Amino acid sequence: MQKVKMHGLVGDLWPNIRLMQLTGHWLLEYHEDSGGMGRLLRLAYCWLTTVLVFVQYGFLVCFLLLETYNADEMAAVTITTLFFLHSVTKFTFFALRSSYFYRTLGAWNQVNSHPLFAESNARHRATALSRMRKLLMIIGGITIAGVLSWITVTFLGEPVWEKTDPDNENETISVEVPQLPIYAWYPWDARSGMTYFMTFIYQLYWLFISLAHSNLLDVMFCCFVIFSCEQLKHLKEILQPLMELSATLDSVVPHSxxxxxxxxxxxxxxxxxxxxxxxxxxxxxxxxxxxxxxxxxxxxxxxxxxxxxPNGLTRKQELMVRSAIKYWVERHKHVVKFVSSIGDAYGSALLLHMLTSTVTLTLLAYQATKVSGVDVYAASTIGYLVYTLGQVFVFCIHGNELIEESSSVMEAAYSCHWYDGSEEAKTFVQIVCQQCQKSLTVSGAKFFTVSLDLFASVFGAVVTYFMVLVQLN
Incomplete structure (x- = not known):
């Protein structure tokens, strides 16, 4: 069993890792107690969380299949089902592919810095850590606010559904439903008494855990990308000093x-x-x-x-200058491998997320056409719409930042004073420009690249499908 490692990327992501463990994610590594009773308790907690999450989602699907009688009701419950499908699929995906996440987390556990560039590396690492924690606080606040808003809307609406009379299709009847946050079918009567109270607590727990499962895994993705971007900024920053250092290898009087x-x-x-x-x-x-x-x-x-x-340097100083070039190349190769491991860990989950979000946003756009005033229905529809768009946007904005930062490395290499450097430095710049022609990207199982262009594509697809639904209606 792997011991707790507070250095490297694991140390930077420690709050996020602890929250994932507390919410029942199958993140069994990075604990102080490496085995024995502690491991058995963690396994039991993860299994309990898994059962509770899947049972409640099963009740939600049963309600969609058994309790909806018209198109509007089916559309509303389908949106809820698809909305929480993110949580179920990501929770399952992490459990089945946890080894890929462990590999990505462990990619930067060992300190890999050069004495000449330690200050720059430490500064950009601190910037990455600050951004990671700020993002975790923002997403955590949104999660809590979302749960509270869901509960508030629950008690503002009427616990009655208008359904078509099964004996007379031309008439409707009012059917009392439990005043619960999530409409779901239960094998017990959840409309009143102790069963209602216990069901409400169960749904409140499930609502928070489900949103936390999805959002914490999304935050980890963004943190990985943020860390990569800051490392690229570090490499760009040290290019110019590296060229001036290399000039000392061919000159008696170095640049000052x-x-x-x-x-x-x-x-x-x-x-x-x-x-x-x-x-x-x-x-x-x-x-x-x-x-x-x-x-x-x-x-x-x-x-x-x-x-x-002959260049005025001691042998040790000359070796230090030459090792600086090697450091840059090795660090860039490390960033490239790290980004590739992010894609391996998240690829299929990103594909499922975007497909599900596209269908959900299409149905939400259709439901938004039925908003006739400021009421509970309007608030619920707008809340779903903003939240789902935000989930897609947070992936795309960070993926786009990675593309821009990796593309700008080649510009930084060409802009530095490579023509004043040594022959080694000139060759080094040529290699950098060659290797950086293709931007670093994270793809969704090779089907798309996570960027703002993807966000625009999803939005365009939603508009197209929405127009089709309107015409069919």
Missing amino acids: GDLFRAGSGGSTVALIGNGGKDGGNDFDIRGIYSDQRDFSGFQGGMTNGGTIG
């Missing part, structure tokens, strides 16, 4: 300047440390980030007894 000025902070970080003073060495990160503003550390090789080469 504030190479590691943060893009937003404006602080200067020097490249080489105190030249071996105070017992330091060329690879000591404490010496690398000193307050000097030029390459005097590179030229101070005599102070530490090193051998000065």
Whole structure:
């Protein structure tokens, strides 16, 4: 059993992971107790959650098949059924393919940084962590607000349905239904008494757990993409300093300047440390980030007894410069593999999500044409519509950010002063431009690319299908 790892991406996603475990997701790793009674209790809790979620969804499907008598009722219950299908499919998908998620979570557990670029890497990692937690708080707040709104709407509506009289098709009769958040069929009488109270508690639990299952898995996807985007920003930021560093390999007097000025902070970080003073060495990160503003550390090789080469660098300093190029390439390869693992983990789930959302939005658009005023029906329809659109948009906006950031890497490589660099650096830039011609993307089982273009396509498909329904009506 895997122990808790508070470093790397797992540490950054720790709040999201804990919430997934608390809501009964089959995320059995990353616990302090690695086995024994703790593991048995976690298995029992996951199985209990699975049974409760599927039983209630089964009751919802039974209501659709047994209790709806006209097109309007069937459309309304179908929307609810499709809406919660997201939760059921994602919960099942994660349970069956958890190994892919573990692989993605473990992809960045080991610290993989270069002493010269540690400050930039740490800053962008902190930015990613801040964005992840802010997104988790926003989606968590929306989830809680959605449950509270659902309960509020429940008690504002009338617990009566107008149904066609089975004995006379030309007349309608009023049928009392339980005042519950979700219309569902039950093998017991849930209209009053203790059975009503217990059913209401069950539905309240199911409503919160279902929304949490879906939203927490969506948040994890967005966090993966955010982390990838910040790593790409880190690589773009260090390209120019990397070129200026490489110029020292072909020149006796290296370029000077504030190479590691943060893009937003404006602080200067020097490249080489105190030249071996105070017992330091060329690879000591404490010496690398000193307050000097030029390459005097590179030229101070005599102070530490090193051998000065024709370019004015000691052997260790020259190796450090060459290793910086290797670091960039290896880190970019890591990002590419990480994005590929995201697609492997989420591909089929994204495809099912978009297909289900398209059908749901089409039915919601049709139901919206029946809104005649400000009432419970209008509030429910608009709530479903905004929530479903938001679920699609949150995927697409982050997927589009990944495409834009990966595309801009090639522009950053061409814009840096590669012509002043060494021959190695010029070859390196050619390789970067070649490798970055194709943007990094996350696809839905190879059928589509997650981007704002996908959002526009879904919206266009909804409009088309809506017009067909209107004509058929």
